[in-house]
Amino acid sequence: MSEAIPYTVDIRPDTGLNNVKLGMWLFLASEVMLFGALFAGYILLRVGSEDWPAGNSILNVPLATLNTIVLITSSVTMVMSWASLLRKSFDKYRLYMGATVLLVVVFLVIKTIEYSAKFDHHLYPSTSTFLAIYFTLTALHGLHVIGGMAVNAYLWGPGAKMWRSAPEQFTNRVEAAGLFWHFVDLVWIFLFPVLYLL
Template sequence: MEIPYTVEERPDTGLINSKLGIWLFLASEVMLFGGLFSAYVFLRLGAPDGAFHEWGQELNVPLATLNTLILISSSVTMVMSWASLKMNDFKKFKMYMGITLLCSVGFLVIKYIEYTSKFHHGIFPSTNTFMAIYFTLTGLHGLHIIGGMIVNGFLMGPGSKMWKTEPEHFTNRIEIAGLYWHFVDLVWIFLFPVLYLL
C-alpha cells in the first residue's frame, strides 16, 4: 500500500503527512532532551556553590566552538541541498549533501577527540554530577548525529534513485530529513553554552 499524502497536502491538516509526522516526532524529542536539561538544572542547583562551573572547566571550549561552527555549516548545506532540488539541480544537491555528511563526520571526530582526552585524564561520567550529565547529554546528541548521518547517507546514495521517478516526493524527503537535522543543530546550540560556557 502506498503512503498517502507524500506530495499533496492532506485537506484537513493542510500539510503533507510526513511533515506533520516529523514535527510530532520533534515535539517528542523536545521532551526527551527537555527531561535531561531539567536533570541538568536539578544537578546544578544541588551541587555545592560554584562547583558545577568549576567541574566544567575541564572541557575544551575552542574544540567545542569549532564543532558549533561545523554543525551550523552543516545545517546551511542541508538546507542548500533541498534548495538545489527545488531548482532542479541534482548535482548541487549531491554536493551539498556530501558536505553535510563530511561536516557530520568532522563533528563526531572532534567529539571523539574530546571524549578520549577526558578518559586519558581519568575523567568519566562517574567523576562528578557535571560529567555525568555532560556525557549523557552529549552522548545522546551524538547518537542523534549518527542517526541523521544514516538517513542523509541513504538519501544521498541508494535513496536518491527516487529523484528520477518521483522528484517531488524525493524533494519532500530531503526537506523532512532537513527538519530533523536542523533540530539536532538546534539542540547543540543550547548544549554548547550550557555545558561549555556556564
C-alpha cells in the same frame, strides 16, 4: 486504488500539510520533551549541588566552538541541498548533501578527540555529576548525529535513485531529513553554552 494512503506526497488542503511533514514535527515535539527532561535534570542537579564546576575549567571550549561552527555550516548545506532539489538541480543537491555528510564526519571526529582527551585525564562519567550529565547529554546528542548522518548518507547515495522515479516525494524526504537535522543542530546550540560556558 482505495488502498493508497492519501496525502503522503501532496498536501491536504484543510490542514496545509502532508503526512510526512506533520509526522516529523510531532516526532520533534517528543524529542523536545526528551532533551527537555535531561536539561531539567541538569538544572535540578546543579541547583542542588554545592560545588558545581565551571564548564570551561574542565571542557575544551575552543574545540567545542569549532564543532559549533561545523554543525551550523552543515545545517546551511542541508538547506542548500533541499533548495537545489526545488530548483531541479540534482548535481548541486549531490554536492551539498555530500558536504553535509562530510561536515557531520568532521563533527564526530572532533567529538571523539574530545572524549578520548577526557578519558586520558581519567575523567569518566562516574567522576562527578557534572561529567555524568556532560557525557549523557553529548552522547545522546551524538547518537542523534549518527542517526541523522545515516539518513543523509542514504539520501545522498542509494536513496537518491528516487529522484528519477518520484522527484516530489524525494524532495519531501530531504525536507523531512532536513527538519530533523536542524533540530539536532539546535540541540547542540543549547548544549554548547549550557555545558561549556555557563
